[in-house]
Amino acid sequence: RYAALGDSITYGYTEEKTAGIISYPRLIAEITGCRYTLLCTPGAAWAKRDGVTIPTMADYAEHISGDYDIITVYAGVNDRPRPDPNRAAGEVAWGSLGDFDRHTFCGAVGLTLKTLRLKYPYIPILVLIDTGNREKDEALQAAAEYFRMPALRLDKMGMNPQWLGEDLRARGKEPYYSDLLHPSRAGHRMIARAVLGEMKKYINI
Numbered sequence: 001r002y003a004a005l006g007d008s009i010t011y012g013y014t015e016e017k018t019a020g021i022i023s024y025p026r027l028i029a030e031i032t033g034c035r036y037t038l039l040c041t042p043g044a045a046w047a048k049r050d051g052v053t054i055p056t057m058a059d060y061a062e063h064i065s066g067d068y069d070i071i072t073v074y075a076g077v078n079d080r081p082r083p084d085p086n087r088a089a090g091e092v093a094w095g096s097l098g099d100f101d102r103h104t105f106c107g108a109v110g111l112t113l114k115t116l117r118l119k120y121p122y123i124p125i126l127v128l129i130d131t132g133n134r135e136k137d138e139a140l141q142a143a144a145e146y147f148r149m150p151a152l153r154l155d156k157m158g159m160n161p162q163w164l165g166e167d168l169r170a171r172g173k174e175p176y177y178s179d180l181l182h183p184s185r186a187g188h189r190m191i192a193r194a195v196l197g198e199m200k201k202y203i204n205i
Helices: 024-032 057-063 105-119 134-146 162-170 185-199
Strands: 002-006 036-040 070-074 125-129 151-153
Touching: 002 024, 002 057, 024 036, 024 185, 036 057, 057 105, 070 105, 105 125, 105 134, 125 134, 125 185, 134 151, 151 185
Parallel strands: 002 036, 002 070, 070 125, 125 151
Antiparallel strands: none
């Protein structure tokens, strides 16, 4: 069994409005025959944001139950960390590696991974990384290493950049992104292949 925590990318949002149908967790399940559980909401983030009621990764980690063979966590594009205490609504403070709280980016990542590790001490918990921001990506990498969790750098796996989309469509080719953020069908297929390849290092699937 496989559980996937995340935001709209994990949920399966595409421009064709096929939410929940074209997604990398579903493709992995179709390829392997495994059962999977989605714990994700479009707009979800690691940290709790003022005025936002969408569940966070820490919320999902707190409420997840059941037996799983592997868990993935993929979020971060909706976190907008700023060190300024006068940050605008929806933005969060940065925090530090080793913090455990819901209201800073680093603290929420730490709290989420700690909660998952305490609940599931003996299974692989795979952190998927590609937030579109180098500082956030490196913070997620450091947090995964802090908890000795495997991390997969999706930002380095070779997906064509978003800004090539129109040129690719003009040549009759499907780009990896349906917009400037969300993967297309081709993008979800590539993510599924990358994640499945990483999964096979830790479990028989």
